[in-house]
Amino acid sequence: MPYTPTFTPETLTRADVDAARGPQVLEFGTNWCGWCRGAQPHIEAAFAAAGADVPHVKVEDGPGRRLGRSFGVKLWPTLVFMKDGQEVHRLVRPQGQQEIEQALRQLGG
Template sequence: MTYTASFVPETLTRAEVDASVGPLVLEFGTNWCGWCRGAQPLIAAAFDQTGAGVRHVKVEDGPGRPLGRSFKVKLWPTLVFLQEGQEVARLVRPGDAESIVQALQQLTSP
């Protein structure tokens, strides 16, 4: 899967995330967040480079949103890298594409 452009209201439950098969990146934030908008070129570049086969779900986060709270998200954007429903890496406000590429490689390396 390729990079996803917009955040959407929660479409997954924590139980569905925990039961997910294969690599998955959850990106928590909002469409109006300046930090989130600023990170998008970095995230898109990383997915273009090494994100083949990785599902990318952008979750609109905020107070009272259960999925973000279950992952203890405090700042946006927060990227949670999961393999078979288990967290293998996390990036909060990534400042460069390379750190995202490295986290993606943890999901795609045999």
């Protein structure tokens, strides 16, 4: 599953994420967030350039959203790079494609 364009309401629990095997990227934000929209070209290009075959899960975040709170998300977008249920890297408000690509490559994507 490559780049995902739209944030969706929580469909995963923290237990689901912790039990997941292999790499995945959780992106916390909202569809209306200016910072999130501004980062999308960089995120999409990084997934394409890295040849990432890593699940990209866009989690709609906000007050009372448990998954975002369990990761301590405070600013959007926040990308959490996971491998076998463990966080291995985090980018908050990424500024460019290269830092995202580097994190994807380190993840093995």
